[in-house]
Amino acid sequence: MNNDYPNQSDSPEVRSLTDSERIAEGKRISIENAATNARASLYSLHPRLWQEMQAKHKAEEDARINALDALHQAAEAVDNNATYEAEMNLLDQELEQQDKAELEDKSRNLVDEAMPMPSSQVQVEVPGVPIEPTLIDEARSMVDDAVMGDVDRYLENIGGPN
């Protein structure tokens, strides 16, 4: 704590800084006023200078407006592009989801096809082991045997190939 300057703004550093700011501000204003006076005097001396300056300012203003327009259009183009990109992304996502759904369907079918049938529907053939004949097969065999027995007996009576 600097006891020599109880009020901080009384210290030489702060006072000189304030002076500096004041002087700089004074000089700035003084130069601006001098430039304004000079312009007025020169325009008064040569009115054509005034016209030239007006034309120059107008050209600068037009250029500024054109630049702003261009900037605005560029910003719109960026926005449009962003919208387009967003739409394309959405479309991509939708297509991706469709593809995914189709793929899921296909894989589900494949899984269904590959899935084994229920065990009750499966007939397992083991080589060399005849399938146990059903009652119908047995009956059909008995009929065949009976028919074949009749044929054999007929052939024996007429002196057939045996």
Place this chain on the structure above:
Amino acid sequence: MFKKLMKGLHSQNDVQRRADLYRKLLHHEAEIGGELFGPVPKGARREFFCLDQHTWVWHEEWIDENGQHRFATTRYDMRPNGVVKSQNGQYREVSLQEARNLLNAINMYEKRVINELYSYA
């Protein structure tokens, strides 16, 4: 630059300090002003500055082909109805082209000096 000029002036009394500061500031303004017209030939000196709110000064020194030291001080007094130009004590007319050049120089001076010296932050 402005802060730099302020250094070392704290110990002097206020009047002296202020006078020194204004002299230094004017010197730097004149240097900046001298650069507005392009490069200065070797051995020559050029200054352009705002003396007060109605007076602009262009000072040039050079060595001529005979090795003689020459100088020209041109003073422009800005009046409400026109410009009074005096060069080495003689009054002269300001042509349209000279007025155009002077106007450009003043515009550039205003911009550069304020930016380089008095943009105090």
